[in-house]
Amino acid sequence: MAYLKKDEFSEQKILCQYISLQYPNVIFVSDMSGIKLPIGLATKIKDLKCGRGVPDLFIYEPKKGYFGLAIELKATGVLIEKQDGEFLKDTHVEEQAEMLLRLNEKGYLAMFCIGFDYAKLVIDKYLR
Numbered sequence: 048m049a050y051l052k053k054d055e056f057s058e059q060k061i062l063c064q065y066i067s068l069q070y071p072n073v074i075f076v077s078d079m080s081g082i083k084l085p086i087g088l089a090t091k092i093k094d095l096k097c098g099r100g101v102p103d104l105f106i107y108e109p110k111k112g113y114f115g116l117a118i119e120l121k122a123t124g125v126l127i128e129k130q131d132g133e134f135l136k137d138t139h140v141e142e143q144a145e146m147l148l149r150l151n152e153k154g155y156l157a158m159f160c161i162g163f164d165y166a167k168l169v170i171d172k173y174l175r
Contacts, residue, residue, distance in 0.1 A: 055122040056082060058163040059103055062120065065167060066106070070174055074107040099139070100146035102157060104166075108174060113156040116173050119143045123162030 063077050078101060079092060102117040109115060121127060127140050134140055143159070150157035156173060160166035 053123045055120060058122055059120050062163055062166050066170065073174065076105050078103045100142035110173055114154045117150050117155050117157035118166055118169065119147060119159045120166055121159060121161045125161055127159060
């Protein structure tokens with residue numbers, strides 16, 4: 048695979064390309080939250096969401112008893128948990144964790160993935 052820049056947008060872009068090539072019949076959507084937008088456009092997009100913490104990627108494919116797969120992607124090397132498994136004090140990560148918990152309670156497989164490689168592994172395991 049070509050050089051992979053280790054920022055969230057680049058990894059998410061490569062992940063979306065991977066899904067499109069590897070699973071052409073799978074329907075998915077990728078959120079634009081990580082993209083820096085002018086304030087006016089960012090406000091308009093915010094008005095179209097149910098709230099904060101919506102995952103970056105959603106795969107509309109029921110598998111293994113789940114309604115679909117939701118991934119909150121973090122760039123390779125980003126730390127969101129302490130060694131004891133508790134989340135670092137970060138309001139945004141806490142909001143994302145709460146949303147993932149809510150989605151899991153509703154029958155979706157929803158999780159954090161740190162980096163392209165781990166997200167790819169999760170997607171492959173889910174879809175195969």
